Amino acid sequence: MNNTTENYHFEGLPESFWIASTQKTNYPRLEEDIDVDVAIIGGGISGLTCAYLLKQEGLKVAVLESSHIAEGTTGHTTAKVTSQHNIVYDKIRRQFGEERAKQYADANESAIKFIAQLVDFKKIDCDFLRQSAYVYTQEDRYIEKISEEVKTAVSLGLKATYLEELSLPFSVKAAYRFDNQAQFHPRKYLLALASYIHSEGSSIFENTKITDVKEGDRCKLIAENGRKVLADNVIVATHFPFYDGLGLYFARIYPEREYVLGMKIKEKLPEGMYVSAEDTGYSLRTQPFNSEELVLLTGQGHKTGQRDLTSRYLNLKTFADSIFKVRDVPFRWSTQDYTTMDGIPYIGHLTSKHKNIFVATGFAKWGMTNGTVAGMLLRDLITKGESKWQDVYSPSRNTKPSSITKLVQENVNVAGNLIGGKMLRVPDEIEVENGEAKVVEKDGDKIGVYRDEDGVIYAMDTTCTHMGCELHWNPDDKSWDCPCHGSRFSYTGRVLEGPAIKEHKCLKK
Secondary structure: OOOOOOOOOOOOOOEOHHHHOOOOOOOOOOOOOEEEEEEEEOOOHHHHHHHHHHHHOOOOEEEEOOOOOOOOOHHHOOOEEOOOOOOOHHHHHHHHOHHHHHHHHHHHHHHHHHHHHHHHHHOOOOOOEEEEEEEEEOOHHHHHHHHHHHHHHHHOOOOEEEEOOOOOOOOOOEEEEEEEEEEOOHHHHHHHHHHHHOEOOEEEEOOOOEEEEEOOOOEEEEEOOOOEEEEEEEEEOOOOOOOOOOOOHHHOEEEEEEEEEEEEEOOOOOOOEEEEOOOOOOEEEEEEEOOEEEEEEEEEEEEOOOOOOOOHHHHHHHHHHHHOOEEEEEEEEEEEEEEEOOOOOEEEEOOOOOOOEEEEEOEOOOHHHHHHHHHHHHHHHHHOOOOOOHHHHOOOOOOOHHHOHHHHHHHOOHHHHHHHOOOOOOOOOOOOOOOEEEEEEEOOEEEEEEEOOOOOEEEEEOEOOOOOOEOEEEOOOOEEEOOOOOOEEEOOOOEEEOOOOOOOOEEEO
C-alpha cells in the first residue's frame, strides 16, 4: 500500500466536476402569477425530462427550481446510464413476481434507449459513451446472490453474463456484466434539454421556492415571494417530496450520502463501469477531462446525519492509494439519495386519492435511468391516464398509511414549536478551532457553532426546521445534516437539501 494519504490535505472546498465543467444557468425567477397545464417542482433529471416530454405532447409546462437546475442530486451523481442496479431483479421477482420485475427491466432499458436516441437526434455533446456495467463482490456470501441475479436478469431478456474474475487491480470472488449500457456528462445533457423546454409558452424558473400546494381540480402553487402558479397537473420532483398530501413519505424513504473523488491516476482503469455488491464497497468509472481522463471513485456511504469524526474523503483517498498510483485529486464531492423501503422508486400519483398531483422519488442512487423513466411514465399518466410500468413504480403499493397517520399529526408542528421557544444567543467564550464545529449549550438550548478558517464564528439552532430532529455536523461538507429525513443546512443556515423549506437564523461574530 502507498502511504501517500498520510498528512494529505485537500485543497479548497468540495466541488462537483459536473458543475465545475459547465456554465452556470441564469433562468429567470418567477415574478408574476402564471397559468399552465403542468407545473413541475424540481429541476433535476426527473423534472426536466418530464417537462421536455410533456412539452412534446403540446402541453404548456413550467419548471420551478428553488436554486439552479441540475445542481442538486443530478449535479452530484456518478452518472451511470444503466439498467443494472446492483442486485435488484431477483429481489423484485421474489417480492412482487416476474411481471413487475419485467416492467422494471423494460422501463430502465427504455430509459437508456431514450437518452441514446435523444443525444443522437439533437446532437448533444455530453460525453455519451456506451460501456459495459459490472457488479462485483469480494465476499463469499454474495456469490450465490450474483448467480441468481444473472439467472433472473437473463429470464427477463437482459444481456447478463456471470464472471469469476475481472481486470481490476484487486481480486473478486464473483461478478456479472450487463452489455450495451452507457455513461455521460449529466449537466451537459440536461442543459441541452432545458434549452428545448424554455420557449414557446413553456418556462423554467430558477431561484423560485414553492412553499405550499393548494389542492383542487386546478392546483394552486404558492412561491416564497407570494407569486402563484395555477396548474391542471402538478409533479413533485424535489428529490424528497416537500409536499406529500399525507402520503407519509417521510416514513417510507430514507436518505443516504456517498462521497466521490475525481482522480488522475498513472494506471489506466479497464473499460467499463464497476460497482460493489456490498454496501461498504466502491464504485469506479472514467470520465474525459480535457485531454486526460478522470477516474471517479465513489464510496464511504452512510445514513445522512450520522456522527463521524473521520474524513470520508480521506478514507476514499486511502483506498485509492492502496490500488492506484494517484497523481492528483482535482475534484471531490458528495451526493445524497433516498431509498424506499422495498428499494423500488415511487413514481406515479402522490396517493391513491390524488388524481392530478404526481411524485417521483426514491431512486436509490440509480437516478439517471429511473429519473428518465419518471419522465416517460408521468407523461403517459397525464396524457393517457395509464402507463405500462405504473404497477411496479406505484407509490400506493403495499402501503398502510392509517398506521402512521397519528405519528404525522403528532409531529407535524414539532419543529415550529421547538424553534419558536428557543432564544439564539452565542456564548461569550467558545473553545472551537478554525475550520471546526461543535454543539454547545446555552441556557438549556443547543447551539451549533462553526469557526471558519479566518476565525469568524457562525452560530445557529441545531433543530431541523422540517420536523424537529437534532442536526449533526458533517465535517467533510461543512454542513449541519438531519439524521431523520435528510435535510441539510449550510453553516450560515441556508437550506442545502430538503425536505426542510424554512432556513435557520444564523448569528455571526
